[in-house]
Amino acid sequence: MLIIDGKxxxxxxxxxxxxxxxxxxxxxxxxPGLAVxxxxxxxxxxxxxxxxxxxxxxxxxxSRGIRLSAGVSQHELEAAILxxxxxxxxxxxxxxxxxxxxxxxxxxxxxxxxxxxxxxxHPVNMGRLALGLPGPRPCTPAGVMVLLERHGIGVxxxxxxVVGRSNxxxxxxxxxxxxxxxxxxxxxxxxxxxxxxxxxxxxxxAAVGRPGFITADMVxxxxxxxxxxxNRTDTGLAGDCDxxxxxxxxxxxxxxxxxxxxxxxxxxxxxxxxxxLARTLKD
Ligand SMILES: Nc1nc(=O)c2c([nH]1)NC[C@@H]1CN(c3ccc(C(=O)N[C@@H](CCC(=O)O)C(=O)O)cc3)C=[N+]21
Numbered sequence: 001m002l003i004i005d006g007k008x009x010x011x012x013x014x015x016x017x018x019x020x021x022x023x024x025x026x027x028x029x030x031x032p033g034l035a036v037x038x039x040x041x042x043x044x045x046x047x048x049x050x051x052x053x054x055x056x057x058x059x060x061x062x063s064r065g066i067r068l069s070a071g072v073s074q075h076e077l078e079a080a081i082l083x084x085x086x087x088x089x090x091x092x093x094x095x096x097x098x099x100x101x102x103x104x105x106x107x108x109x110x111x112x113x114x115x116x117x118x119x120x121x122h123p124v125n126m127g128r129l130a131l132g133l134p135g136p137r138p139c140t141p142a143g144v145m146v147l148l149e150r151h152g153i154g155v156x157x158x159x160x161x162v163v164g165r166s167n168x169x170x171x172x173x174x175x176x177x178x179x180x181x182x183x184x185x186x187x188x189x190x191x192x193x194x195x196x197x198x199x200x201x202x203x204x205x206a207a208v209g210r211p212g213f214i215t216a217d218m219v220x221x222x223x224x225x226x227x228x229x230x231n232r233t234d235t236g237l238a239g240d241c242d243x244x245x246x247x248x249x250x251x252x253x254x255x256x257x258x259x260x261x262x263x264x265x266x267x268x269x270x271x272x273x274x275x276x277l278a279r280t281l282k283d
Contacts (some may be wrong), residue, residue: 002151002252004226006143010148010262014059017269021060024277032061032276034092034118034268035084039077040070040100044232049096055265061272070100077103078111085113091276092118094268099166115279118271121168129172132179140195141173143263144205144226145180153203153224153252156181161198163187163214163240164207169228174207181236194218206240218247225253228260 025031034056038049038060049065056063066080076190077099084093093116099105109117114124120136128135148155160182163168171185182203198204198218206214207228219225229240239256246253252262 001200001247001250004147004151004252004254004259005259006147006254006259009147010143010186010266012150013263013266014269017266017273018059020035021273025060026142026144028280030089030277030280032092032272033064033090034061034094034272035087035090036066036094036096037066037068037077037080037084038096039068039072039103042100045096045098046065052094052258052265052268054071055269056272059269059273062089066200072105074107077108081108081111082096085111085116085202086255090116091279092272094118111176116275118268120271126167126172130173133212136275137169137267138172139267140169140228140260140264141176141270143267144173145176146251146267147254147260147263148224150224151252155203156164157183158202159183159185159200161185161187161201162181162207163194163198164205164209164228166207169207170205173228175202175208177205183206198267210240211238212242214241214246216249217241219246219249221249222251223249225250227254228254229256230261246272 036049036052053063084090095108097105108245109121112122114122117125117136120138125135155177160177162170162174165186165188174184174186185197187197195218199220202223203226204223209229211231211233225241225246226237227241231238237257
């Protein structure tokens with residue numbers, strides 16, 4: 001079985017972006033700027049945000065961390081977003097999710113200037129994705145598509161099953177696969193005969209958020225399995241798939257860690273460079 005190395009692919013992309021940013025910064029007058037808003041003190045979110053800031057620094061992207069206390073009001077958070085919308089040095093705005101209880105994330109996402117929406121979560125950009133129009137794409141599913149492409153794994157004409165229907169992964173991933181001419185089935189908690197659906201797939205995408213959810217008996221021999229799950233367990237980080245059990249069944253599979261996670265960060269950097277190029281070309 002081929003282990004799809006997301007860490008290496010992400011490192012390749014980061015090197016390519018670094019070189020592009022270095023070559024283009026002079027012509028564009030300034031380096032790309034990314035603002036990352038972190039509300040509260042959730043330890044996992046803090047680690048993610050620190051990793052994103054480190055990745056920016058290595059790529060030549062100027063990052064600005066906006067750290068707000070968990071007690072911030074909806075109004076104050078919205079004011080912070082509007083300020084970043086108006087800041088010419090900021091090309092991309094990322095609002096780290098989930099937000100602490102009491103804050104309305106969709107209201108905040110709706111306020112981010114769609115031209116600065118490096119997460120691709122704004123309704124306008126989700127609409128663009130649904131219509132197949134260009135625009136920033138959600139980082140995790142876009143990273144999955146790039147990972148498959150760079151491993152020569154085509155999806156056109158293949159039967160793909162996406163397990164999970166979240167707005168940040170399952171739903172946008174299904175649309176991307178559809179645009180890439182896969183035949184797509186989306187399974188979720190109310191799907192009847194889920195195991196059978198998964199077993200019929202040549203490509204399996206697991207984005208459920210439950211460790212070990214996809215087991216060997218659910219996967220057709222030779223299928224490609226992409227594990228989008230990130231679960232913190234007593235024994236460390238785990239995906240949604242029974243990796244050991246699937247080794248004898250799948251033809252290729254992404255590990256956790258070292259699979260889709262690093263690609264998410266690489267795609268955030270790609271989106272940031274893309275919006276920077278679009279914005280600096282406009283003025
Ligand atoms: N607005 C917003 N955009 C996001 O893209 C976003 C978010 N909020 N909230 C949280 C999730 C989660 N996420 C990950 C990014 C990288 C890894 C990653 O690099 N994982 C490493 C391991 C890192 C570790 O050890 O924890 C790996 O899988 O190898 C994982 C998860 C982005 N998210």
